[in-house]
Amino acid sequence: MITIILLLAVGTAIMAAPSPDQCPRILADAGVTEGFAPLVAHAIHSLALEDIRYFFKSDATEDNGIPTVNMDLSAEERVLPNAPLMGYDDDFSTIGMKSFDMVMRNMNRTNWGSRNDNVLVRVTHVLHMAELWNKISESYKNIARLLDPKSDICACATDIENNDVLNYVQYLAFKIRYPGITSGNATLTERYITALSSEGRTKRSMDEPVGYDYDFCWDGSLDYEKSRKPNFRKLDFDLSDLELLKNVSEELLDGDDGKAAVQLDSDAHWDWWRNMVKRISMGDSAYYDIAVFMFCMLN
Ligand SMILES: *[C@@H]1O[C@H](CO)[C@@H](O)[C@H](O)[C@H]1NC(C)=O
Ligand SMILES: *[C@@H]1O[C@H](CO)[C@@H](O)[C@H](O)[C@H]1NC(C)=O
Ligand SMILES: *[C@@H]1O[C@H](CO)[C@@H](O)[C@H](O)[C@H]1NC(C)=O
Numbered sequence: 154m155i156t157i158i159l160l161l162a163v164g165t166a167i168m169a170a171p172s173p174d175q176c177p178r179i180l181a182d183a184g185v186t187e188g189f190a191p192l193v194a195h196a197i198h199s200l201a202l203e204d205i206r207y208f209f210k211s212d213a214t215e216d217n218g219i220p221t222v223n224m225d226l227s228a229e230e231r232v233l234p235n236a237p238l239m240g241y242d243d244d245f246s247t248i249g250m251k252s253f254d255m256v257m258r259n260m261n262r263t264n265w266g267s268r269n270d271n272v273l274v275r276v277t278h279v280l281h282m283a284e285l286w287n288k289i290s291e292s293y294k295n296i297a298r299l300l301d302p303k304s305d306i307c308a309c310a311t312d313i314e315n316n317d318v319l320n321y322v323q324y325l326a327f328k329i330r331y332p333g334i335t336s337g338n339a340t341l342t343e344r345y346i347t348a349l350s351s352e353g354r355t356k357r358s359m360d361e362p363v364g365y366d367y368d369f370c371w372d373g374s375l376d377y378e379k380s381r382k383p384n385f386r387k388l389d390f391d392l393s394d395l396e397l398l399k400n401v402s403e404e405l406l407d408g409d410d411g412k413a414a415v416q417l418d419s420d421a422h423w424d425w426w427r428n429m430v431k432r433i434s435m436g437d438s439a440y441y442d443i444a445v446f447m448f449c450m451l452n
Contacts, residue, residue: 176309176316183306189442192435194321196289196443198222198329199266199282201239207248208290210451218311218450220319222326227264229393231326232319252279268332273417274426281430288435292444300448307449318446320385327401330394332411334402342402349395383407 171179180189197219205213219236241251256275259265267275300306313319327334331345383405388397413429415422 170308171305173312173315176312179305179309183445185310185442185445186438188439190317190321192439192442193318193446194325196285197236198322198325200236201241202236203239203241203251204248204286205236205451208286209293209447213451220313220322222322222329224266225264226266226268226330231330231394232322248283249280252283255279267329271417277417277426277430285435289440289443289447292440293448296444296448300445302449302452306445310446310449317385320390323390324383324405327405328409328411331398333409334398335405335407336410337406337408338410342398346395346398349398
C-alpha cells in the first residue's frame with residue numbers, strides 16, 4: 154500500500170506539466186473554443202466570492218485564484234488576484250436582491266464599479282451577470298462529473314499567466330477605468346493621461362456624461378476563430394495606468410468607443426438594451442468554456 158502511494162506520488166512529481174505551447178491543442182481537444190480567454194474574462198471580471206459560493210462551490214475561500222477587476226477604479230491595483238468578499242447583505246435571501254442592494258448602496262460612490270453609466274445600467278449589469286453565472290453553473294455540474302482537476306486540461310485552463318485570461322482581465326480593467334480607451338480617439342487618450350498626471354488622483358474629471366454601456370470586449374457576433382487577437386506582447390501590466398495608457402490605446406485598439414446607442418432611461422430605449430443584453434448572452438459552448446475554467450480553478 155505504502156509503495157503504491159509512493160509510486161503515485163513519484164509518478165505525479167515527475168510527470169511533466171504541459172508546456173504553454175501544448176495547451177491550445179490540449180484545450181481544443183477537450184472541446185474548449187478559441188474564445189476561451191476573452192469569454193472567461195468577461196464572465197469573471199465582476200465576480201464576488203459570494204457569487205462563487207452561491208453558483209459554483211459553497212466552500213470556496215478568499216484564496217480562490219480567480220482574477221477580477223478591482224471595483225475601486227482609482228486604486229493602483231487594477232486587477233485583484235482573487236474574487237473578493239463583496240459584503241452582500243445576508244438578510245436578503247435571493248441573489249437578485251443581494252446584488253441589487255450592492256448597486257443601491259454604492260449608487261453615489263464615484264470611481265467605483267463603472268463610469269459614466271446610470272443606476273439602471275448597473276442594475277441591468279448585475280442581473281445580466283447573475284443570469285450568465287446561472288447558465289455556467291449548469292454546465293459546471295456536468296463537468297464536475299467528468300473532469301479531473303489534476304488533468305492536463307485543468308493545468309492549461311488554470312495557467313492564467315500564459316493562457317491570456319489574465320491579459321484579457323487587464324484589457325477589461327482598462328476599458329472599465331477609461332471608457333473608450335481602445336477606440337482610437339487620441340484626444341480622449343490625452344484627456345485621460347492629463348487627468349491622471351496633472352490632477353494627481355482627482356478622477357472626477359474623468360467622468361463624461363452618462364451614456365456608456367458595458368458591451369465591452371464581448372461581442373456576441375464576434376467569431377473568435379477568425380477575429381484579430383489583441384497583441385499583449387508589448388504590454389507589461391505590472392506598470393502603472395499612467396505608464397501604460399498610451400500603449401494600451403495603441404496596442405489594444407479595437408474601435409470600441411464604449412458608448413451605448415441610447416441611454417437607458419425609457420421603455421423605448423430599453424428595447425435597444427434588452428436586445429443588446431440578449432445578444433451578449435453567449436451560448437452553450439461559451440458556458441462550457443467558462444465552466445471548465447471555474448471547475449479547474451476551484452478544485
Ligand atoms: C445619487 O445618485 C442618484 C442616481 O445617479 C442621483 O440622482 C442623485 O442626485 C445622487 N445623490 C447625491 C446626493 O449625490
Ligand atoms: C474623442 O474624444 C473627445 C473627448 O472625449 C470627444 O470630445 C470627441 O467627440 C471624440 N471624437 C470622436 C470622433 O468620437
Ligand atoms: C510604450 O510605447 C512607447 C512608444 O510609444 C515605447 O517607447 C515604450 O517602450 C512602450 N512601453 C512599453 C512598456 O511597452
